Amino acid sequence: MSEADVVRLLASLRQHRHAGRRSPHKPLLVLFALGQLIATGSSAVSWTADWQRLADLIRDYGPPSTAAPQQRAAYPFTRLRSDAIWTLDHDVPMDRVSPLTANSVVGRLSGPLENALRHPHIAAAAARQLVDAEFPPSVAPDVLLAVGLDPDTILAAAPPPASRRRSPTWAAAILLAWDRQCAFCGFDGQLGAATVGLDAAHIRWFTFDGPDDPDNGLALCSLHHRLFDRGALGLDTDLRITVSSSFTSRTTAGRTTYDLHGRQLQLRPGTTSPAHAHLDWHIREVFKGPALV
């Protein structure tokens, strides 16, 4: 199986998404198995030993969900078989937890795919393709680390051909529109004449059809960009900042995040207000609700 075959096979996982819904469960399982392959020489994933780590991965990097942890893990563990890249050592029904537990089922990537992924450049290309398709650049390194892959190696691999072109001017326009200040905390660091520690953040992710429009962008400091893309911070449709009740911290510095809760976004004259449709997408697909009360 060539690199092109692997890329084509994994690209088919994208076909499960519709209407902007995030469903990274299967890609996360493939990444998890790839991490196992690189660490142990086998992509085998034991339900008994590994379901909790898989469930945590989906909870932390998937969309908000109320599914029970084992159920969350059982979905990709059983359903990835239908994509013909995953096999189980017992023939168990889809989505059911108890047969997985009773039989101590072990899953692994299909033989040809596993063999192809033993080549480091194919493994890197595959991992790059999977994270790029599901996550923004601010989140991809965290996902790779979480499955035991080295972000520097993977993100040095050539990205898959883009289906859409990013606007070369959007980021600079967003920073300017927000007066080069974090829309959440007001951070406005500069080094010499250059802005430092400030990003243009998409509200609806670019990889999920978020447009490079003024009403889909916020200037955010690097910390708040990361927290926003991970769903620790959100924005309600009245443009008030929300903090996820799942967010915790132990130190005074970490707890300053709580102070943002309920704060009104400071729009200045001429700044385009974020579009409700993009905020709704972020609330539905990213923010780890419920918010603090």
Ligand SMILES: [Zn+2]
């Ligand atoms: Zn900030």
